Amino acid sequence: MRTPVESGDPRIEPAGFRRSLGEFATGVTVITTSLGGISYGMTSNSFASVSLEPPLVLWSIRRESTSYAAFESCSHFAVHILADNQIDLSQRFARSGADKFSGLDCQAGLGEAPLLDHVAARFECSRSQAYDGGDHLILLGEVQRYCRYDRPPLLFAKGRYAVAADHPETRVFDIAGIVPGQDGGEERVLSNLMIRAYSTVAARLETGRKSAGLGLTLMQARLLRAAATSPDKTLEDLLPELLLDFNASQNLLSSMIALGLVAVDGEARMRLTGAGEESLKAIIAHARANEELLFQGIPEDDLATVRRVLAGIVSSQTGGPARATA
Numbered sequence: 607m608r609t610p611v612e613s614g615d616p617r618i619e620p621a622g623f624r625r626s627l628g629e630f631a632t633g634v635t636v637i638t639t640s641l642g643g644i645s646y647g648m649t650s651n652s653f654a655s656v657s658l659e660p661p662l663v664l665w666s667i668r669r670e671s672t673s674y675a676a677f678e679s680c681s682h683f684a685v686h687i688l689a690d691n692q693i694d695l696s697q698r699f700a701r702s703g704a705d706k707f708s709g710l711d712c713q714a715g716l717g718e719a720p721l722l723d724h725v726a727a728r729f730e731c732s733r734s735q736a737y738d739g740g741d742h743l744i745l746l747g748e749v750q751r752y753c754r755y756d757r758p759p760l761l762f763a764k765g766r767y768a769v770a771a772d773h774p775e776t777r778v779f780d781i782a783g784i785v786p787g788q789d790g791g792e793e794r795v796l797s798n799l800m801i802r803a804y805s806t807v808a809a810r811l812e813t814g815r816k817s818a819g820l821g822l823t824l825m826q827a828r829l830l831r832a833a834a835t836s837p838d839k840t841l842e843d844l845l846p847e848l849l850l851d852f853n854a855s856q857n858l859l860s861s862m863i864a865l866g867l868v869a870v871d872g873e874a875r876m877r878l879t880g881a882g883e884e885s886l887k888a889i890i891a892h893a894r895a896n897e898e899l900l901f902q903g904i905p906e907d908d909l910a911t912v913r914r915v916l917a918g919i920v921s922s923q924t925g926g927p928a929r930a931t932a
């Protein structure tokens with residue numbers, strides 16, 4: 607058996623325990639309710655299906671959440687399975703307390719639970735049993751109404767957001783990616799080719815990064831870059847850029863402080879240490895070298911075209927400026 611990256615007693619090593627739980631990929635939901643005319647909602651990935659007959663689902667709520675009392679005593683709640691373009695909504699409902707519904711156009715569902723739009727699926731539930739779950743309360747809901755839209759779901763794994771893609775080894779993916787060409791031959795659908803190219807490049811970069819002994823995970827490298835490009839920001843300031851939940855980002859920052867790469871001042875502002883700057887330089891140098899190797903033999907003109915096309919696609923999706931720089 608291979609030596610695990612980490613192991614131990616969860617009571618002594620809660621951070622490692624949490625990271626190990628994060629290996630289980632989930633969807634992301636926002637669960638809403640209404641009590642006394644006030645709307646409540648929170649992001650949750652503890653949602654799971656339980657039974658078809660009767661139709662039951664469950665999720666667990668941390669007892670310290672500000673909306674705990676509302677969910678503990680509500681008559682109904684609505685579970686929204688988020689679509690992959692709803693990270694903003696997930697982040698909005700993952701913040702404690704604040705007026706999470708301001709500016710949102712919600713219909714009232716069963717028990718007045720607010721219903722959110724543009725989700726992948728929704729389950730309106732009457733609140734059934736509640737069970738003790740340590741520092742969480744496990745809530746069972748009996749589904750009274752469901753609806754599903756044909757949208758790709760948002761995923762959460764390893765403490766960060768992800769999207770669902772067909773596994774490259776599935777044959778259906780290959781067949782769907784090939785269409786008859788005008789000359790009678792076969793052509794590959796461009797978007798499928800791009801996804802395959804992305805998987806290949808990402809896997810190569812990851813392998814290269816590991817074998818170069820840079821010793822940092824992808825998220826650690828990302829925090830390093832974010833702290834370097836936006837110095838004197840707090841972890842909370844950088845959350846939208848890191849796209850991590852607060853707990854995962856705190857673990858990440860602790861690991862960087864322990865490695866001596868990031869320092870935090872009395873007002874929680876982060877800065878790279880000398881070692882952090884050196885490490886970032888090594889990562890950038892490595893990425894450049896790896897890229898040269900990866901695209902070896904492809905004429906510079908072709909690469910320039912690829913850069914221009916990809917930057918155009920990205921900017922047409924984000925509305926941001928097209929940056930076709932190397």
Ligand SMILES: Cc1cc2nc3c(=O)[nH]c(=O)nc-3n(C[C@H](O)[C@H](O)[C@H](O)COP(=O)(O)O)c2cc1C
Pocket residue numbers: 634647648649650651652653665666667668669670671672673674696699700701702703704762850851852
């Ligand atoms: C992806 C993701 C999943 C989460 N899952 C849960 C969960 O299942 N249960 C829970 O109590 N908190 C969960 N949280 C944290 C809550 O959303 C967060 O604590 C929120 O601020 C609670 O809001 P409240 O304090 O206003 O009630 C999750 C956060 C994220 C980003």
